[in-house]
Amino acid sequence: MSIVILGIESSCDDTSAAVIEDGLLLSNLICNQQIHKEYGGVVPELASRAHQANIIPVVDRALKLASKTPNDITAVAFTKGPGLLGSLLVGSSFAKGFALAQKIPLIEVNHLQGHILSHFIRTEISSQFPKFPFLCLLVSGGHTQLVVVRDYLNMEIIGKTIDDAAGEAFDKCAKLMGMDYPGGPIVDKLAKMGNPEAFQFAKPLPKGLDFSFSGLKTSFLYFLRDKIRDDSSFIENRKDDLCASLQRTIVDILINKLILASTQTGINEITLAGGVAANSELRNTLNRTGEQLGWNVYVPEFKFTTDNAAMIAIAGYYKFLKGDFAEHDTVPMARLPF
Ligand code: KG4
Ligand code: ZN
Secondary structure, eight states: OOOEEEEEEOSSSEEEEEEEETTEEEEEEEEEOGGGGGGTSOOHHHHHHHHHHHHHHHHHHHHHHTTOOGGGOSEEEEEEESSOHHHHHHHHHHHHHHHHHHTOOEEEEEHHHHHHHGGGOBOSSOOOOOOSSEEEEEEOSSOEEEEEEEETTEEEEEEEBSSOOHHHHHHHHHHHTTOOSSOHHHHHHHHTTSOTTSOOOOOOOOSTTOBOOHHHHHHHHHHHHHHHHHOTTHHHHHHHHHHHHHHHHHHHHHHHHHHHHHHHHTOOEEEEESGGGGOHHHHHHHHHHHHHHTOEEEOOOGGGTSSOHHHHHHHHHHHHHHTOOOOTTOOOOSSOOO
């Protein structure tokens, strides 16, 4: 009999449900919450209310798209954390109710492990999967980590940010330029028309494999403040160059540490995951660096980089194979190491 996993992701501002059968993706629905745009960032209380309104229609649609009914589901996997507590509560409560009603196992998934395991989601076009052990540069709105992945559920963080995450650096600097939230994709788009060498910003490189981005944000802020004093339309006139230079700095910081991690661990099997993995400059630079250094580089499909339930369902699938089930008194956690 096949193993059909329903995945639920609700850690931040996207309500998502996916169905995976024996590792093959059947459906993956993501409902973005537009309400936060007005506030320039995610408002936690509004996010959990929107999750409550969205979760049942999203799951219903994901099941229909997969041509499955609740009775076909073998187990339900949900995001336990890290994330916004109110948002996580909606997904975990729904998953518990679903598991109880269907009398099926409940599986809890660490959101970050989900991002890393997104490489193993099988679709009609996926062909190659990373081989263990591999290195993962996990870059999202809340996290920036270097992870050694020894097996599906055996991972070790060997470097992480000591302050802001890479996605936060994109979003906060974009906000300083007056852009909507999230700014990362907007910076990516505008940077294509700019000169990446136009401006120099601070490039903090703490010792070892850790990252730091808050100094870059501060240096960007002071730079803009000085320029605007002389020319109030500076940002408007130089937006493309600002975006290209900012993006190059962030990508340089990330790639620099990734090279160090590969040298230190001797691992040449390199993967990218998390929302910032959608960044075109990061993807291109990683591919170029990989060619130069003889790495095998794996970059996930765009739709699996930002938050999605397919990654939670695939992680749930591997946990199911291990018989790693959750009790119904499990609670979501805003902070959750793995
Ligand atoms: O993984 P994700 O969807 O959510 C978290 O778990 O945080 O990542 C969201 C982050 C945001 O900071 C967003 O600006 C960034 O990913 N992002 C990008 C791009 N697409 C999304 N950053 C740079 N370039 C992009 N194309
Ligand atoms: Zn995420």
